[in-house]
Amino acid sequence: MYFIIVSLVLKTLMRCLSSTVDFIPHASMDTVHHMLLFGCQTPASTRSNCVPGTCEDEASILYAWARNAPPTKLPKDVGFKVGKDSGMSYFVLQIHYGDVSAFRDHHRDCSGLTLKMTSKPQPFIAGIYLLMSVDTIILPGKRVTNADIACEYTSYPIYPFAFRTHTHHLGKVVSGYRIRDGKWSLIGRQSPQLPQAFYPANEELNVKNGDTIAARCVFTGEGRTYKTYIGGTSEDEMCNFYIMYYMDSKHAIPYMSCIETGSKQLFRHIPAEASIPIRV
Numbered sequence: 500m501y502f503i504i505v506s507l508v509l510k511t512l513m514r515c516l517s518s519t520v521d522f523i524p525h526a527s528m529d530t531v532h533h534m535l536l537f538g539c540q541t542p543a544s545t546r547s548n549c550v551p552g553t554c555e556d557e558a559s560i561l562y563a564w565a566r567n568a569p570p571t572k573l574p575k576d577v578g579f580k581v582g583k584d585s586g587m588s589y590f591v592l593q594i595h596y597g598d599v600s601a602f603r604d605h606h607r608d609c610s611g612l613t614l615k616m617t618s619k620p621q622p623f624i625a626g627i628y629l630l631m632s633v634d635t636i637i638l639p640g641k642r643v644t645n646a647d648i649a650c651e652y653t654s655y656p657i658y659p660f661a662f663r664t665h666t667h668h669l670g671k672v673v674s675g676y677r678i679r680d681g682k683w684s685l686i687g688r689q690s691p692q693l694p695q696a697f698y699p700a701n702e703e704l705n706v707k708n709g710d711t712i713a714a715r716c717v718f719t720g721e722g723r724t725y726k727t728y729i730g731g732t733s734e735d736e737m738c739n740f741y742i743m744y745y746m747d748s749k750h751a752i753p754y755m756s757c758i759e760t761g762s763k764q765l766f767r768h769i770p771a772e773a774s775i776p777i778r779v
């Protein structure tokens with residue numbers, strides 16, 4: 500399949516601190532495969548499609564729409580902090596088009612995203628916690644390779660409400676957990692071969708100082724003739740578990756990440772479901 504990626508860059512209203520409180524997708528099912536919205540301070544390009552990459556600085560994913568997946572809404576009183584002094588002056592929207600033949604008739608495509616914004620301070624801010632593996636190697640033909648990631652959480656309480664998984668072709672299932680006093684509680688589990696949207700979190704739970712956040716990606720090297728590394732192309736792999744959370748706006752930490760490899764000792768106790776592939 501061929502993908503065309505279009506990037507749209509939009510400067511946020513700089514004069515006041517605002518919140519994005521809702522996302523309304525407009526995407527034609529026949530042409531758009533998925534859309535990703537990022538926030539950042541310095542976009543890679545201020546003109547469409549000139550420079551590869553999304554942002555000069557670290558980009559944060561704010562929203563994902565994928566064909567055949569219901570869009571996840573932000574809970575009431577929750578908004579992403581954007582604009583003045585928020586570290587997010589620009590939105591970058593990537594639209595990934597699937598099938599080029601839909602454009603044979605040269606029609607104009609009006610796909611995009613409407614953002615509902617407010618300048619009213621919200622009681623809770625939304626944020627993203629990203630767990631990712633940087634050192635997984637998948638051996639050719641090897642039936643199962645796990646990428647285990649875990650970090651101690653040492654900040655103010657967060658309330659996960661949605662999650663998103665991302666791998667390339669070899670990912671079978673990705674699961675994320677909170678570990679408190681040795682007990683593993685599921686935040687979300689999904690096949691990365693299903694539409695990579697944000698899905699509602701498994702149950703209402705919070706993560707607080709002293710907890711551990713952990714994720715496992717299960718890969719297979721079956722059918723591969725070469726070693727697969729973490730990287731950007733479709734021959735490479737990625738292991739990502741995104742948690743979308745809200746937290747008291749008093750503390751307002753909009754982005755956190757974890758790239759530590761989880762210990763064998765810790766992952767001895769991961770629930771069995773994390774290793775059971777999801778049929779698609």
Ligand code: IYT
Pocket residue numbers: 535537557558559560631632665729730737738739
């Ligand atoms: C090496 C890797 O796993 N890259 C992921 C996660 C990632 C996302 C962002 C890394 C950084 C970021 O600034 I945003 I550094 C990755 O590229 N994931 C893709 C998208 O690019 C977001 C994905 O679809 O989740």
Ligand code: CU
Pocket residue numbers: 502532533595596
């Ligand atoms: Cu794409």
Ligand code: CU
Pocket residue numbers: 665666667731736737
């Ligand atoms: Cu990737």
